[in-house]
Amino acid sequence: MKLIPALLAAAGTLALTVSAHAQEADIRKALAERIPQMDKIDEVRPTPMKGLFEVRIGTDLFYTDAKGNYVIQGELIDTKARRNLTEDRIAKLTAVDFAALPLKDAFTIVRGDGKRKVAVFEDPNCGYCKRFERDMQNVDNVTVYLFLYPILSPDSAEKSRNIWCSKDRVAAWQDMMIRDKAVPAASCDTSALQRNLAFGRQYKITGTPTLIFANGTRVPGAIGAAEVEKRLAEASTDTASAR
Missing domain, CATH: 3.10.450.70 (Disulphide bond isomerase, DsbC/G, N-terminal)
Structure with a gap:
């Protein structure tokens, strides 16, 4: 029954x-x-x-x-x-699978042991990005995957090209964003920048900086070093527990 x-x-x-x-x-x-x-x-x-x-x-x-x-x-x-x-x-x-990021289209900034990871989409003309970059000087033991994302003006595309085509992209980026130094004109294959823009459209990245942590968490806008540390710790915990 x-x-x-x-x-x-x-x-x-x-x-x-x-x-x-x-x-x-x-x-x-x-x-x-x-x-x-x-x-x-x-x-x-x-x-x-x-x-x-x-x-x-x-x-x-x-x-x-x-x-x-x-x-x-x-x-x-x-x-x-x-x-x-x-x-x-x-x-x-809006979470982004970190493994899905096209890291070949970014350049890396490694500090300390580089164990913790974060991807950042930035425009060289973005004032908030400059503030964020200065704050990031206080964050150690991290690998930053820097995606040039020129969306603010035609000049952003030109500056992004000059950085991407520099012999030392990290030095060129930091010259412009931290030391307010102009980067010499350079030319090379910039298809990576177009792919970055296409990726951003697909995932609706509409502002800079936009941060993506290893656990897929996305943070739009500039955050301070303390908040970055907090998010990196959370991402490390989430990634470890998922194994």
């Missing part, structure tokens, strides 16, 4: 699944009809808040009710857990 409860439970699960799919379809249809910009929704899923659904378009998040009658653009906060659920979700969506 145990078969009957099992069948009832399975039927209940199936009904919930069908209902969830129907609800998602209703939301997609309503929003596409009423807001043309939302005609290509990547994902609809329930949030921890009853009756509220997350609508994802790329890495942009919106919230709506079960009928798609209202749309909220903002942050969802779990006050009990004291967590920003929107930030947590975006962090997962």
Whole structure:
């Protein structure tokens, strides 16, 4: 007789699944009809808040009710857990597999034993990048994979070319970013810079500096040495536990 409860439970699960799919379809249809910009929704899923659904378009998040009658653009906060659920979700969506980084298109800056790793996308005309580079002088035992990412101006592309084509890329980079010295004009194959731009578009890297740590965590914007140390420690712990 145990078969009957099992069948009832399975039927209940199936009904919930069908209902969830129907609800998602209703939301997609309503929003596409009423807001043309939302005609290509990547994902609809329930949030921890009853009756509220997350609508994802790329890495942009919106919230709506079960009928798609209202749309909220903002942050969802779990006050009990004291967590920003929107930030947590975006962090997962924008995480980059460190192993997927095209490291051949970067140059490396090694300090100390170089055991800890971080990749950074930077524009030579970025003032925040210059501040970040000065702060990074206080971080030891790290390998920095520096991706030149000229997005601010045509001059950024020229400066990136001169750095990439220098005999000593690290020295040229530090001359420009730390010592405010001009880098002599140089020329070479700069297809790596174009690949960096394509990679950034794919992963929606829209500002500099953007940091990617070994555990896939992405941090947009300049952070100080103490925060870099904290993130490197977290990445080392996550990487070790994943083995």
